[in-house]
Amino acid sequence: MSNSPSPSTADRLIAIPAGICSGATKLLVGHPFDTVKVRMQTEGAHGRFKGPLDCLMSTVRGEGLRALYRGATPPLIGWTLMDSTQLVTLTNLRLLLQSNHPSTPLSTAEHALAGTGAGFVVSFVATPIELLKAKLQVQYNAKGSLAGAEYTGPIDLAQKLVRNHGVTALWHGLGPCLLFRSFFWALWGSYDIYSKFLLKRGYSESATAFLAGGLAANTFWTISYPADVIKNRMMAQKDPGRGAKASDWRYPSIRSCASQILRAEGMKGFYRGFVPCFLRSFPTNGAAILVFETISSAGKTYFNK
Template sequence: MSDFIQWTYDNRIQISIDLAAGSVSGIANCISSHPLDTVKVRMQMSNDGVHSTLKKIVQNEGTKGFYKGMSFPILSIPITNAIVFSVYEFWKSFFIGNSNKQLTYFQTAICGSIAGSSAAFFSCPIELTKCKLQMQSTDKIYKNPIDCIYQIYQKEGFKSLFRGMCATQQREILGYSAQFAVYELIKDFLCNLSQKAEPSTANLLISGGLAGVSCWTIGYPQDTIKTILQCQQPSDQALYKVRFYDGGFLDCLRKKIIQEGIGSIWKGYSVCILRSFYANAIGFYAYELAKENFTSLYQIY
């Protein structure tokens, strides 16, 4: 244990750099992805298609409707992303130590799953607040994120802020394990294809984009159930027959498929994949660029 603490202390600068770079990545990802994320959430909670969802938002709420619920994520997602990237890099370094060997893609996936699990405790209440605000169309129940959290806490108790945790954990563990493994795999493949030791900008953008697609593809059904569990009203309990406080993931999944078919858990997937490609391409590129610049600054000073 003392060796582990000493190793952590020796690598505190690198951990700080990873935290800072992860925060930059989170901001870039959030700004670029939030409008289509709102469309995705609305589609998951309705029978509308892409066109009708877009039309309703524009007609009833204007373009600002796409940015509902963004204030809380823009402040909190940098923290979540910082945790994801720093935990991921921490376990990468822990596995290889001071050697120059490269992790296998399976080991990379394990590091990603640990990072995802760590992030879920922060992302669950953030997602709950974001989704509640995104679902407000004409009736404004919550004034802002703080009011949303306060009302949920007052009416349903503290643990209700973690509604959908089971689904969130599954999404984050599976999604991030796939994301980081695919990112490293595609990046290495493109480097070998171009016969260059260092990845180019195009390489990083393509690798990040495909990593995002893989992340959301493997985690999308869980995300749909998470949205239902977090956004349903007490009056919907008779319809979905889900338990509020323990997540009710399997029960909700089974009822959703029985009532609406297997395709119902993939509502909004097309929008999500478009968003995940460009947002994660930007996010990973921002992370790599920020990490390089922060490392250079540290070496100078």
């Protein structure tokens, strides 16, 4: 009798290392773009940058190339945790919809439903990671110096937030994070559509994974970007200090944040930083999904020997 795990168990097992490698790929390829995006989002209409290119050049000129990877430590750990959580959840939800038979095809709507569920679950892991990342990314220090910086790193930042507001402060921004990741239906639903389209036209599985992943990411960000702006504004806002009431925060709620952006900047405010995000999303997510699919495929082949 074979000791190999069942196909559904193999899918679940291989999703863990595949998700970890996917997250590491995102950091390597995408973090500089993400830093520009977050700085553009949080500066507002009358901030210090004229546009994405000016933000990039100003950051490098004033703070050095290393500044593009500022706040990278939380996602270095975080994106591996986030992608493994998201992709393991996605895999399990797909298997649930397939009644634990991985060969059963899913409809596009079912892929979208699994994506929504994965987005909801990963939000609880993503919120503290993205909170620390956003606050660190908007610290402006010459040539990477920490002189005068409010936070010397993610641990110092986490300690100060917990000291001021308790451990729940690390989940400040969970609401907008859930709102943003509820759009994962668009990512995984469109990925299914693009994959089928490309495979029918003779593209290899690797090329399909990269191209469909990049196109799906562009689709997702086009739809979800305003929610990401709200999320990052709320996460990056200055901590008013210990004992602060809700009214002491610049953006105490999703509604107030959206209202302030709309009133001060119009609809354009919800798409500040969109260009670097859009440019980043194709190679970053295409590469990450290619890595996930490649490792998943190799793992399934190994388990099924």
